[in-house]
Amino acid sequence: MKIEVWSDYVCPFCYIGKRRLEHALERFPNKDQVEVVYKSFELDPNSAVHHEGDINDMLAKKYGMSREEAVAANNNVIQAARSVGLNYDFDRMKYTNTFDAHRLAHFASEKGLPAPLTERLMEAYFTEGAFLGDHEELAKIAEEVGLNREEVLEVLKSDAYSQQVRDDENEAMQLGVRGVPFFVLDGKFAVSGAQPDSVFDQALEKAWGERPALTVLGNDVDDLDGCADGACAVPQTKPE
Amino acid sequence: MKIEVWSDYVCPFCYIGKRRLEHALERFPNKDQVEVVYKSFELDPNSAVHHEGDINDMLAKKYGMSREEAVAANNNVIQAARSVGLNYDFDRMKYTNTFDAHRLAHFASEKGLPAPLTERLMEAYFTEGAFLGDHEELAKIAEEVGLNREEVLEVLKSDAYSQQVRDDENEAMQLGVRGVPFFVLDGKFAVSGAQPDSVFDQALEKAWGERPALTVLGNDVDDLDGCADGACAVPQTKPE
Numbered sequence: 001m002k003i004e005v006w007s008d009y010v011c012p013f014c015y016i017g018k019r020r021l022e023h024a025l026e027r028f029p030n031k032d033q034v035e036v037v038y039k040s041f042e043l044d045p046n047s048a049v050h051h052e053g054d055i056n057d058m059l060a061k062k063y064g065m066s067r068e069e070a071v072a073a074n075n076n077v078i079q080a081a082r083s084v085g086l087n088y089d090f091d092r093m094k095y096t097n098t099f100d101a102h103r104l105a106h107f108a109s110e111k112g113l114p115a116p117l118t119e120r121l122m123e124a125y126f127t128e129g130a131f132l133g134d135h136e137e138l139a140k141i142a143e144e145v146g147l148n149r150e151e152v153l154e155v156l157k158s159d160a161y162s163q164q165v166r167d168d169e170n171e172a173m174q175l176g177v178r179g180v181p182f183f184v185l186d187g188k189f190a191v192s193g194a195q196p197d198s199v200f201d202q203a204l205e206k207a208w209g210e211r212p213a214l215t216v217l218g219n220d221v222d223d224l225d226g227c228a229d230g231a232c233a234v235p236q237t238k239p240e
Numbered sequence: 241m242k243i244e245v246w247s248d249y250v251c252p253f254c255y256i257g258k259r260r261l262e263h264a265l266e267r268f269p270n271k272d273q274v275e276v277v278y279k280s281f282e283l284d285p286n287s288a289v290h291h292e293g294d295i296n297d298m299l300a301k302k303y304g305m306s307r308e309e310a311v312a313a314n315n316n317v318i319q320a321a322r323s324v325g326l327n328y329d330f331d332r333m334k335y336t337n338t339f340d341a342h343r344l345a346h347f348a349s350e351k352g353l354p355a356p357l358t359e360r361l362m363e364a365y366f367t368e369g370a371f372l373g374d375h376e377e378l379a380k381i382a383e384e385v386g387l388n389r390e391e392v393l394e395v396l397k398s399d400a401y402s403q404q405v406r407d408d409e410n411e412a413m414q415l416g417v418r419g420v421p422f423f424v425l426d427g428k429f430a431v432s433g434a435q436p437d438s439v440f441d442q443a444l445e446k447a448w449g450e451r452p453a454l455t456v457l458g459n460d461v462d463d464l465d466g467c468a469d470g471a472c473a474v475p476q477t478k479p480e
Contacts, residue, residue: 112403163352175454187427188452199458206457212428214415217446218439 001034001211006041006172006182009098009132012077012088015122017181017194019084024200030208038118040102040168041180047097049133055093080194081126092129099165101132106161108147116145186211241274241451246281246412246422249338249372252317252328255362257421257434259324264440270448278358280342280408281420287337289373295333320434321366332369339405341372344382344392346401356385426451 005021007014025031051058060070074090081088101121108117120141124130131137135156142152155161172182175190183191183200185207191199245261247254265271291298300310314330321328341361348357364370364381371377375396382392395401412422415430423431423440425447431439 110401110404161350164350184454186452188455190454190456191458192456193458195458203457206455212426214424214430215428215446216430216432217443218431218433218435 001030001186001207003034003036003186003207004039004184005036006039006168006177006184007180008041008043009101009118009121009125010093010095011043011180012081012126013194014181015086015126016080016084017183017191018119018122019086020194020197020200021183023084024197024204027201028204028208034204036115038105038114039171040105040165041172041177041182042098042102042165042169043180044097045099045169047095049097051095055090055095058095086126088126089129093125094129094131094133096131096133098132099162100135100156101138102165102168103159103161104138104142104152104156106164107152107155108142108145111147113145113147117142117147120145241270241426241447243274243276243426243447244279244424245276246279246408246417246424247420248281248283249341249358249361249365250333250335251283251420252321252366253434254421255326255366256317256320256324257423258359258362259326260434260437260440261423263324264437264444267441268444268448274444276355278345278354279411280345280405281412281417281422282338282342282405282409283420284337285339285409287335289337291335295330295335298335326366328366329369333365334369334371334373336371336373338372339402340375340396341378342405342408343399343401344378344396346404347392347395348382348385348387351387353385353387357382357387360385 003021005018007018021036025034025036028034053061056067056070056074059065059073060067063070065073071090074088078088078090105114105117105121108114121130121132124137124141125132130141135153138156139149139152143149175182175184177192179193181192181194183203185191185203188210189203189207191203243261245258247258261276265274265276268274293301296307296310296314299305299313300307303310305313311330314328318328318330345354345357345361348354360381361370361372365372370381375393378396379389379392383389412420415422415424417432419433421434423443425431425443428450429443429447431443
């Protein structure tokens with residue numbers, strides 16, 4: 001079973017949703033047969049890399065509230081994060097454009113390290129005040145999960161993996177994704193947002209129960225016009 | 241709708257099956273909503289790069305037949321190829337190990353050019369006697385479809401994309417693929433081998449008719465603990 005997750009590294013409920021999914025998977029008896037794939041989604045593709053003020057100021061400005069109101073609102077998010085074991089530090093968070101971080105994640109996928117990189121990027125952003133808009137800082141995080149620092153800097157300097165980021169985002173658009181996190185189980189069931197634990201449990205059970213069995217159409221495989229070995233044996237049946 | 245195709249560049253029925261699928265897609269009213277993805281599969285991962293004798297000799301040796309019998313057998317394949325508009329030239333075919341060609345295809349995917357490269361590799365091998373075991377020859381083919389020659393040679397010299405080739409092959413093993421070409425439609429219907437045209441037509445219709453609609457579980461998207469914009473608006477609902 002495959003779970004695709006569209007999320008962004010600077011989306012507070014994405015990291016919370018990630019934990020809720022992980023906790024649900026820990027409870028799920030068939031967890032060994034579940035593959036989780038993180039897909040790129042930028043909350044704001046037009047965001048600047050550098051922003052004035054902290055994230056409380058940004059929120060206050062955007063929604064026309066006072067800084068105190070913004071802090072209070074973020075406290076609700078802090079509580080939600082704490083309920084899944086995460087310690088969000090809004091005072092240190094450095095909101096930024098995440099396009100390069102998403103490109104880096106596709107490079108990590110190529111190297112077989114997408115899961116540790118995704119986790120580490122979110123941990124660094126939400127709990128350690130890491131600035132994901134800086135190539136050196138991204139390279140440091142990448143190195144911690146086992147990627148080669150020089151290769152990472154090379155990737156970040158180029159436009160490598162831009163197309164993969166766009167492809168993921170186009171796929172989200174086609175699915176009608178309006179917000180993240182957005183979880184798709186075997187292309188059939190979706191969970192939108194950091195829903196309660198019970199919704200993740202239900203989604204895993206439903207998707208598992210209805211996972212597709214592969215129906216093979218046409219003649220039996222032994223008669224096929226196909227190649228089963230190195231010399232590509234000529235089939236016994238005549239060509240059409 | 242997504243069609244995944246496991247195939248190898250040196251598998252005669254893979255190229256024939258590719259054409260049958262393409263012809264079926266031309267007849268299919270919803271062809272614009274179909275995405276075709278070619279996946280790596282090596283007929284013989286242990287094959288040497290260089291082989292003595294031509295492909296008729298190889299087949300004769302493998303199956304303990306005379307060279308004349310092998311030529312006659314390959315004539316059946318030539319006829320099958322001709323029936324879909326392909327001119328196979330067995331006298332010039334240079335069987336080889338295709339691991340590097342598959343790595344190259346993953347690089348082409350990253351650059352948005354997987355389809356033209358796959359087509360051109362098969363055309364070059366089956367009809368022009370191209371030697372796909374040679375990096376210079378692969379680079380020439382890659383350049384023809386728009387890839388950068390120097391980048392391609394760099395990729396081929398390294399072990400880049402090895403993991404992606406292995407991942408595709410492991411996925412095939414998990415699906416129980418015994419021979420190629422192997423076509424999987426939306427993870428639900430499979431076509432094994434270069435089956436008759438009618439089977440491809442039926443597969444497209446069935447898979448289209450039963451394509452999954454995404455069922456969204458949990459609360460309405462408007463109440464979600466999710467982030468729909470750059471500032472990641474704090475939801476109105478209280479956290480759990």
